[in-house]
Amino acid sequence: MKQGFELEANSGKRILVFRPSVSVGSQSTGGMFEPNAEWTETAKSNIQVALTDLQARLGNEVIVAPEAYGEDALVVEEHMALFAAVSQAVIDYQFFVGNRLPTKKRDNKADVFDWSLGDGVSDLPGADQADYGLFIFNKDAYGSTGRKILQVVALLGPGVAVKSGEHVGYAGLIDLRTGDLLWLNADAAMGGDVREVDGSEKRVRQLLEDFPGSDIGEE
Amino acid sequence: MSRISWLTAICATIFASTTPLNAEPAPAPPPFAGFYQPQGVDEIGWWREDDESERRLAASPLVIRDEKLSGYLKEVLCRAVGDDRCNATRIYVMREPTFNATMSFNGTMRVFSGLLLRMRNEAELAAVLGHEFGHFESRHGLNRFKAARTGTDVLAWGALLASMGPSYDTRRTYQSMEISVYGNLYRYGRDHEREADLLGLGYLNKSSLAPQAASHVWQNLMGEIEASAVAKGLKKPKFNAIAFTASHPPHGERAAYLTALASPDSSTRDYGAQRYGETLAEWLPTFLDDQIKLNDFGGSEYIIANLAKDGWTATLWNARGELYRTRGNQRDLVHAVQFYSNAIALDDSLAIAHRGLGLSLFKTGERTRGQQALARYLELAPDSDDAKMIQMMLPQETPL
Numbered sequence: 001m002k003q004g005f006e007l008e009a010n011s012g013k014r015i016l017v018f019r020p021s022v023s024v025g026s027q028s029t030g031g032m033f034e035p036n037a038e039w040t041e042t043a044k045s046n047i048q049v050a051l052t053d054l055q056a057r058l059g060n061e062v063i064v065a066p067e068a069y070g071e072d073a074l075v076v077e078e079h080m081a082l083f084a085a086v087s088q089a090v091i092d093y094q095f096f097v098g099n100r101l102p103t104k105k106r107d108n109k110a111d112v113f114d115w116s117l118g119d120g121v122s123d124l125p126g127a128d129q130a131d132y133g134l135f136i137f138n139k140d141a142y143g144s145t146g147r148k149i150l151q152v153v154a155l156l157g158p159g160v161a162v163k164s165g166e167h168v169g170y171a172g173l174i175d176l177r178t179g180d181l182l183w184l185n186a187d188a189a190m191g192g193d194v195r196e197v198d199g200s201e202k203r204v205r206q207l208l209e210d211f212p213g214s215d216i217g218e219e
Numbered sequence: 220m221s222r223i224s225w226l227t228a229i230c231a232t233i234f235a236s237t238t239p240l241n242a243e244p245a246p247a248p249p250p251f252a253g254f255y256q257p258q259g260v261d262e263i264g265w266w267r268e269d270d271e272s273e274r275r276l277a278a279s280p281l282v283i284r285d286e287k288l289s290g291y292l293k294e295v296l297c298r299a300v301g302d303d304r305c306n307a308t309r310i311y312v313m314r315e316p317t318f319n320a321t322m323s324f325n326g327t328m329r330v331f332s333g334l335l336l337r338m339r340n341e342a343e344l345a346a347v348l349g350h351e352f353g354h355f356e357s358r359h360g361l362n363r364f365k366a367a368r369t370g371t372d373v374l375a376w377g378a379l380l381a382s383m384g385p386s387y388d389t390r391r392t393y394q395s396m397e398i399s400v401y402g403n404l405y406r407y408g409r410d411h412e413r414e415a416d417l418l419g420l421g422y423l424n425k426s427s428l429a430p431q432a433a434s435h436v437w438q439n440l441m442g443e444i445e446a447s448a449v450a451k452g453l454k455k456p457k458f459n460a461i462a463f464t465a466s467h468p469p470h471g472e473r474a475a476y477l478t479a480l481a482s483p484d485s486s487t488r489d490y491g492a493q494r495y496g497e498t499l500a501e502w503l504p505t506f507l508d509d510q511i512k513l514n515d516f517g518g519s520e521y522i523i524a525n526l527a528k529d530g531w532t533a534t535l536w537n538a539r540g541e542l543y544r545t546r547g548n549q550r551d552l553v554h555a556v557q558f559y560s561n562a563i564a565l566d567d568s569l570a571i572a573h574r575g576l577g578l579s580l581f582k583t584g585e586r587t588r589g590q591q592a593l594a595r596y597l598e599l600a601p602d603s604d605d606a607k608m609i610q611m612m613l614p615q616e617t618p619l
Binding site: 021023025028029030031032034035036037038040041068073074076077078080081146150153154157158160 | 260261263264265266267268271275277278279280364367368370371372373374375376379382383
């Protein structure tokens, strides 16, 4: 979280949610990703519902970013890509100690969190209606039956550990005036089965567990 | 041990499928089955992934947004595969100076600008678009995914079993199985390419364009690769050798069988060189500039010479000048001056040629003539990005 940033609970802020990137599927025996459209669609709507629900509990209003056309669509796409690149840099260079960008060394020592997408974000469609922007990314691969059997046999036989399933998620909050990244949560082993309503709520709760001004993680 | 050899036998048969290619012209494509919707969990899943990716692609800065150009490509595709089929796919022109076009699961076709630079007529373009459409119609993406999944599944079990009997022999058997699975996957991919070539020629034989162009594409590409190798002082590439990991059949093989697949009585058909040239004219300077920046002297020289077969234009002379000037040896600059001068002789309003001429002359020591050329450049293009920098190379007027 960015230093000095505080979001009071129940401050009634409006949060613009950009089209979440959600991909759900299974993991084949050999470890390949097998996308599943139905799970993905279910997960997407589940996550949306859970998000609105939990933010309402925090006293924030969730606004879904409007569909963009023409030049706007290009700008939105560019910012989505920029967010992905910046958050990957944060994950690689700030969250993991010992893996430092030379330009960020001092920040890391002083524990300063200073990343930004630039003030171009204020021109994004819907940005004038909201205070903060929220980006969400989820990729889930559930171990297929074959993968699970392989896992068990590998463990019982030669005692080799085979990983079954992959659940990666991250969420980030940006200031829609300055473009500063205010908060980022990333986890390469998320819980909660997004294919179920309850599971999605758990997932979103984990994503938002230390969301500024939040107490939902403790439940 | 015996179980592992048995597994090796399975995976050898899983992928045993080759497209027979004989010397007959390619048969007409099967009747159009109507708009296809994905079926089964894998295909529906991949189409959804692809739909997302296409949504991003549509808003990507890499895509060239020119209605005239993309409209023309669509028109050529329709001419190649027929009006009923061509609406099943969408074409995106990517600003990417290499020779390639791709097709994905849901019918997203990406055509690289480098491909457009290398095609010499509409029939050649139609051959490539038809080939890509063939991948879509035969659902190659899905089949390849399934094959790769089966292959890696087999390998996962193989690795597990091999680790249970850790002797030298099991290790070796597993390794040969690995090689055979991967080798088969690559071969399977190459067979898809052959199949798409066969289908592509099927469309083309039925169309109004000359199917002979398909083979010309590869002959031309081989010419370019050879020219590039020669300029680098490398050995002549082998055009009929198949590397273990090759994704496509070798160019020589393709050129040969594509000639055989073209129906011989259609060689007098239209190639559409003029239509193609006219549509591409607007983009040619940009595409040539991108190509020159690839730093492939032999290849670029070949492409320019190829485009100039029907006569040199100011754009082509200028491109050749740029190619020599950017390589930048003193001996190159002398030629560059000549090429820019040729361009200017044909079209005096070509600002960029005056710029190149001026910069080349500066380096060959002809400062005064260089300044004249640069002054002319600024006169023609006063608002260019580098106007201020060029201004500094001109004699400074004393401030009043």
